[in-house]
Amino acid sequence: MTILQVTQATKRFGGFTAINNVTLSVEAGATHAVIGPNGAGKTTLFNLISGMVAPDAGDVHFQGRKLGRMRPHDIVKIGMARSFQKVNVFPRKTAFENVQVALIANAGLNYSFLRSAAGLFRGEAMALLDLVQLAGDAARRAGELAHGKQKQLELAVALAADPKMLLLDEPTAGMSIAETKASIRLIREIVARRGLTLLFTEHDMNVVFEIASTISVLHHGEIIADGAPDAVRENEDVKRIYLGKD
Ligand SMILES: Nc1ncnc2c1ncn2[C@@H]1O[C@H](COP(=O)(O)OP(=O)(O)OP(=O)(O)O)[C@@H](O)[C@H]1O
Secondary structure (H helix, E strand, O other): OEEEEEEEEEEEEOOEEEEEEEEEEEEOOOEEEEEOOOOOOHHHHHHHHOOOOOOOEEEEEEOOEEOOOOOHHHHHHOOEEEEOOOOOOOOOOEHHHHHHHHHHHHOOOOOOOOOOOOOOOHHHHHHHHHHOOOHHHOOOEHHHOOHHHHHHHHHHHHHOOOOOEEEEEOOOOOOOHHHHHHHHHHHHHHHHHHOOEEEEEOOOHHHHHHHOOEEEEEEOOEEEEEEOHHHHHHOHHHHHHHOOOO
């Protein structure tokens, strides 16, 4: 079953076409990687999918529903959560508060109005921190956590929306080898345990080929190969691009 369908999507910035007539299907339960050289259009594609930018042409359907001009936070509400290339947490709030704020917002409540209600969603927030192995850091300010832990926190914030699908833009960017391994193990475990669909971009090909069930390759804003990892690895265009002969 297809959970996400991008159909003939195009996005231009002035005279520059960042995404050119892209069609992409993501199967429910897949671990689907979007790869491509710097500037290929991966982040722009994620921005189109998550409603951060509007396509100039084409459609995105999620769980059979056309997203059209739906706003990003409404897309989160229907089950698609996203993390960004740059860490995106409230640095002065504690890890616990970051997750709590997300739970409160996702419940449609107003955090500032409920400021005094420090106990709100306490159990849920701690359970999510525990899931991403940050229970011991609950009371620490997010900005003081190591980079790898901030990414774990971001994951907990994304999971606070109880998504069906996770979009992770370079989840291991800036991580050490050890952090990358731990992070990938954690993501895999959570995706399996919660039965999530994962769509991710990643520069580290070891990570891509270790976890992806499907790979789409973007080049100059176009999908040039799409399919099972072995087929993509053997694709002549892909080899040429990754060997830098293009
Ligand atoms: N808001 C914008 N205005 C103008 N050009 C943009 C904008 N956003 C992206 N671009 C251009 O679109 C192209 C694709 O960028 P994008 O960030 O999507 O690529 P990417 O594959 O994610 O790259 P990277 O791997 O370096 O993150 C680049 O040439 C970029 O300069």
